[in-house]
Amino acid sequence: MIAQVAGRLAAKQADRVLIHTAGGVGYEIVVPLGVMERLPAVGETVTLATELVVREDGWSLYGFHDEAGRRFFQRLVGVSGVGPKIAIALMSALGVERGARAVKERNIALLASVSGIGKKTAERLALELADKLGEFEEAAGAVVPEGAAGAAGAALRALERLGYATVEADRALRQVLAADGGSGVDPETLVRRALQLLAQG
Numbered sequence: 001m002i003a004q005v006a007g008r009l010a011a012k013q014a015d016r017v018l019i020h021t022a023g024g025v026g027y028e029i030v031v032p033l034g035v036m037e038r039l040p041a042v043g044e045t046v047t048l049a050t051e052l053v054v055r056e057d058g059w060s061l062y063g064f065h066d067e068a069g070r071r072f073f074q075r076l077v078g079v080s081g082v083g084p085k086i087a088i089a090l091m092s093a094l095g096v097e098r099g100a101r102a103v104k105e106r107n108i109a110l111l112a113s114v115s116g117i118g119k120k121t122a123e124r125l126a127l128e129l130a131d132k133l134g135e136f137e138e139a140a141g142a143v144v145p146e147g148a149a150g151a152a153g154a155a156l157r158a159l160e161r162l163g164y165a166t167v168e169a170d171r172a173l174r175q176v177l178a179a180d181g182g183s184g185v186d187p188e189t190l191v192r193r194a195l196q197l198l199a200q201g
Helices: 033-038 067-077 084-104 108-112 119-129 134-143 150-161 166-180 187-199
Strands: 004-012 016-020 026-030 045-055 058-064
Touching: 004 026, 016 045, 026 045, 033 084, 033 150, 033 166, 045 067, 058 067, 058 084, 067 084, 067 119, 067 134, 084 108, 084 119, 084 134, 084 150, 084 166, 108 119, 150 166, 150 187, 166 187
Parallel strands: 026 058
Antiparallel strands: 004 016, 004 045, 016 026, 045 058
């Protein structure tokens, strides 16, 4: 079990980062949009709580800012029909706090708006997890009031309101954040830069 990775942030890509540890090992870690947003610049040190998912076609490591994010991911993938990709998509689109609240309140429409989550999967999430996610609302809300995704989450919702699909908006925002770090960037700037990428096709 790889529960945590600490080291130098060597690279940022669309949906993953590369961390070089002091022992000389490089870990490729898939992260939600909110984690990508809050990462330091390449070359700086970083620590992520991680979850290793082992499947027949390979091993994948997923990273989160804290244990709350990791536990939320674990709860999501524990639901039948919800794999790591869907869990990461939900966390990217809604963040931990907002995602937990959507499940707890059985907000099927909001859950189903996330790329990869249809109505049936949204209903299954609400049915199986509605009474089990109270801790995440409190934990995430204490750290990032607007939701775990912060400015990136606000930018993603703005792009969705402009008519862009969650998956393409998410991809554009990740490119913006990977290109210049994105640390401290406000939602308006993120939206403007993402729109420039989206306009290029």
